[in-house]
Amino acid sequence: MPDHKDRDAESRTHGTIVVVPTPYDAIVIGIGGMGSATVYELARRGRRVLGLERYDIPHDLGSSHGVSRIIRLAYWEHPAYVPLLRRAFEQWRALELRCGERLLIVTGSIDAGRHDSRTFAGALHSCAVHSLPHEVLDAAALRGRFPAYQLPPDMAAVYQADGGFVLSERAIVNYVNAAHDLGAEIHAREPVLAWEAGGNGVAVRTAAGTYRAARLILTAGSWTADLVPALRRLAQPERQVMLWVQPRRPELFRPAQFPVFNMEAPEGHYYGFPIFGIPGFKVGRYHHRREAVHPDAMDRSCHAEDEAVLREGIRKYFPEGDGPTLSMKTCLFTNSPDEHFIIDRHPALPQVIVAAGFSGHGFKFCSVVGEILAELALERQSRWDLTLFRLSRFDAGG
Ligand SMILES: Cc1cc2nc3c(=O)[nH]c(=O)nc-3n(C[C@H](O)[C@H](O)[C@H](O)COP(=O)(O)OP(=O)(O)OC[C@H]3O[C@@H](n4cnc5c(N)ncnc54)[C@H](O)[C@@H]3O)c2cc1C
Numbered sequence: 001m002p003d004h005k006d007r008d009a010e011s012r013t014h015g016t017i018v019v020v021p022t023p024y025d026a027i028v029i030g031i032g033g034m035g036s037a038t039v040y041e042l043a044r045r046g047r048r049v050l051g052l053e054r055y056d057i058p059h060d061l062g063s064s065h066g067v068s069r070i071i072r073l074a075y076w077e078h079p080a081y082v083p084l085l086r087r088a089f090e091q092w093r094a095l096e097l098r099c100g101e102r103l104l105i106v107t108g109s110i111d112a113g114r115h116d117s118r119t120f121a122g123a124l125h126s127c128a129v130h131s132l133p134h135e136v137l138d139a140a141a142l143r144g145r146f147p148a149y150q151l152p153p154d155m156a157a158v159y160q161a162d163g164g165f166v167l168s169e170r171a172i173v174n175y176v177n178a179a180h181d182l183g184a185e186i187h188a189r190e191p192v193l194a195w196e197a198g199g200n201g202v203a204v205r206t207a208a209g210t211y212r213a214a215r216l217i218l219t220a221g222s223w224t225a226d227l228v229p230a231l232r233r234l235a236q237p238e239r240q241v242m243l244w245v246q247p248r249r250p251e252l253f254r255p256a257q258f259p260v261f262n263m264e265a266p267e268g269h270y271y272g273f274p275i276f277g278i279p280g281f282k283v284g285r286y287h288h289r290r291e292a293v294h295p296d297a298m299d300r301s302c303h304a305e306d307e308a309v310l311r312e313g314i315r316k317y318f319p320e321g322d323g324p325t326l327s328m329k330t331c332l333f334t335n336s337p338d339e340h341f342i343i344d345r346h347p348a349l350p351q352v353i354v355a356a357g358f359s360g361h362g363f364k365f366c367s368v369v370g371e372i373l374a375e376l377a378l379e380r381q382s383r384w385d386l387t388l389f390r391l392s393r394f395d396a397g398g
Helices: 007-012 033-044 079-099 118-129 139-145 168-181 221-227 304-317 363-379
Strands: 024-029 049-052 068-071 104-106 109-114 135-138 155-160 164-167 185-187 192-198 201-206 209-218 236-245 260-265 268-273 281-285 325-335 342-345 352-356
Touching: 024 033, 024 201, 024 363, 033 049, 033 168, 033 363, 049 168, 049 209, 068 079, 068 268, 068 363, 079 104, 079 118, 079 168, 079 363, 109 118, 118 155, 118 260, 135 139, 139 155, 155 260, 164 168, 164 363, 168 185, 168 363, 209 363, 221 325, 221 352, 236 304, 260 304, 268 304, 281 304, 304 325, 342 363, 352 363
Parallel strands: 024 049, 024 209, 049 185, 109 260, 209 352
Antiparallel strands: 068 164, 104 164, 109 155, 135 155, 192 201, 201 209, 236 281, 236 325, 260 268, 268 281, 342 352
């Protein structure tokens, strides 16, 4: 679309990007989980939006692949997420209605650990603060109800019936299709090389040209620090691995018999899903082997050491699941120092908005984060309380 690119203007200024009349209302960099929801929300508001993605849509090199992501209301991380979660559920349902495809599968959720663990106590706290219906199950009651779970007697679980999982790649596909229907322009295989803000707008450079817009939204996941070097310490990529195994008793690991789980065990914090989408019971461990990486240099092969840390949890807590390996995939967390999200305006550039540092628990929120980012871009503020996500919270620590 040559009229949206101004190669001449760029060359006239000898490499200095000048802001000329703005053909787009907003440019979104990175069309993964957050970016796909954001282009849709902007297009839904009648805005001219350009989305730029460096790989295919969807792809398996970022943070949003691997079929499924847990969604749960009993949020052990902080009760402040619960109002956003309620909205996220509504928004996922709205997308399902719009696209005619099932994207959110309700299985119930388990948040388990010792009584004083952050996962168990935090989930219970969020239930109390927000009056969420829930049950506390001791290890025997949990096994009686969901026999695949074989937790030791010193662990207990918060069961919350609304939890489940979102189909992550399908969500991205449907957001992009819906955004297209509303007139959004989205380019894949077009990495952003540089961006610059000036006056009231931004200019974004790719190998194909320079695009201009009134607003820029950065949803670049694990590559955020490449685009905003000041965020290097605040959005740190980390290698993760997901494992799918053939259960010995598959009937215990079907969605109707197996709620999604978070489990804080002495060996680590595991999470898992029933069989769905591709064969096998899916398991991961938060912060896997604690490998800080750059996404372009990350080891994307899966090794025996990767399998071993996940097998340890399966063998001990889900022995009926401990069958042959079916699939393994690497993935990326992007961790903030306190593991809460970063959703804020750039401190020096009000026309630029950053959403990053989703710290391994962001996908479930894409449907509400897209809405928040559209509000921040177009209305300058969001109706949601974003205090927990402000960049300024890191100022004091230096
Ligand atoms: C193994 C694993 C399990 C997880 N489990 C859960 C879970 O159960 N529940 C949950 O809620 N969350 C979970 N998460 C976290 C969640 O998946 C992430 O928080 C979420 O996917 C982040 O979305 P994103 O849009 O920030 O990143 P991405 O989806 O990776 O999108 C960023 C996009 O930006 C693009 N990009 C980067 N740089 C450029 C550039 N220069 N030009 C153009 N495009 C660019 C990338 O190619 C990418 O497509 C998990 C994450 C992992 C890795």
